[in-house]
Amino acid sequence: MVLILVVGESHVPMRSAAIPEAFKSMLTPGRIQKTFVTGNIACRELHDYFRTVSNQLHCTYGEFDSEWSTSLPQYVCVEVEGLKIGMIHGHQVVPEGDKESLAAVQRKLDVDVLIYGTPAVAKFHEFDGRAFVNPGSITGAFSPTEGNILPSFVLLDIKDKHITSFTYQYNPLEAVDSPESGLKIKKKEWTKEY
Numbered sequence: 001m002v003l004i005l006v007v008g009e010s011h012v013p014m015r016s017a018a019i020p021e022a023f024k025s026m027l028t029p030g031r032i033q034k035t036f037v038t039g040n041i042a043c044r045e046l047h048d049y050f051r052t053v054s055n056q057l058h059c060t061y062g063e064f065d066s067e068w069s070t071s072l073p074q075y076v077c078v079e080v081e082g083l084k085i086g087m088i089h090g091h092q093v094v095p096e097g098d099k100e101s102l103a104a105v106q107r108k109l110d111v112d113v114l115i116y117g118t119p120a121v122a123k124f125h126e127f128d129g130r131a132f133v134n135p136g137s138i139t140g141a142f143s144p145t146e147g148n149i150l151p152s153f154v155l156l157d158i159k160d161k162h163i164t165s166f167t168y169q170y171n172p173l174e175a176v177d178s179p180e181s182g183l184k185i186k187k188k189e190w191t192k193e194y
Contacts, residue, residue, distance in 0.1 A: 002080050004156040005053060008038030008089075008117035009137035011064060012046050016139035018169050020151050022180055023138065027053050032155075034080070036137060038117025039072070039089030044078045049062045061083030062089040062117065072178065077109055081158045083192060086111035090134070096145070097134070099127050106130050112123075112192050113163070119145060124153035124165045126189045131163060140170070161192040 005027065012018060032054040038102070039062025041047050051057050061072035076087045086109035093101045097119045108115040113131045120143045122136030122140075136152035143149050150169050157164040167186040175182030 001157060001159040002033050004080070004158065005032045005035045005050075005152040006038070006115055006135040006156060007035070007050070008022045008135045009040045009051050009062070009120040009140040009141055009143075010046055010061070011040055011137070011141035012139060014042055014064065014141075016137075016141035019138055020140075020172070022170050022175065022183055023151065023153065023168070025180075026168075029053060034058065036076070036085075037117055038062070038087060038115060039091075040117065040141075042068070043170045044068045057061055057186055058087060059115075060087050060089045063091050075109060077111060082161045083113055083158060083163070084100065084111040085113045085115065087115040088117075090116040093118070097121075097123075099125075099132075102132055103128055106132070111159075113152075116119050120149055121146060122154065122169060124154065124167060124186075124190075129194055133165065135167075136169075163190045164188075165190070 034056040035050050035054045037059040039060045042064050058076045116132045120137040123134040135154045138153045140149045140151035152169045155166040165188045167185045171182045
């Protein structure tokens with residue numbers, strides 16, 4: 001079993017101040033084996049923070065990462081538990097978030113699972129027998145193309161070509177009693193069947 005953290009679109013400090021404390025308290029070192037960051041991390045400090053969360057960090061280049069790093073790749077492909085996983089930022093997909101366009105990227109990279117980061121709305125879906133994962137924005141950063149963005153991330157529990165995904169979303173307006181009371185979790189399952 002491999003536990004993977006998938007995050008994106010932090011935009012710290014340009015569009016958001018920080019990761020919500022309700023999330024940070026969950027992301028303790030030693031529990032997560034790999035972290036995938038879809039891009040627009042936007043600062044070295046947050047990149048270094050994600051290095052402390054897991055031993056393996058995979059990052060792709062987002063259009064707002066040029067101030068601190070021009071060496072991030074446009075895409076990443078790795079194999080985990082018999083699944084080929086690819087990741088892009090998503091600004092390469094036109095129209096943004098389009099299923100057919102994402103499927104074309106998935107076929108080009110020859111992967112079973114495609115992680116992408118734009119638009120900044122969390123989503124786990126299946127299309128043509130493949131899995132697609134968008135973690136949304138871990139900070140809930142402002143987006144000119146979307147309305148109110150709630151902070152979110154995705155955990156993927158992968159075992160023997162089977163994924164259980166947990167999408168965590170935080171609504172600070174619902175965090176009345178404690179920060180954790182604003183959390184919502186959606187669970188989905190997917191298995192490679194080809």
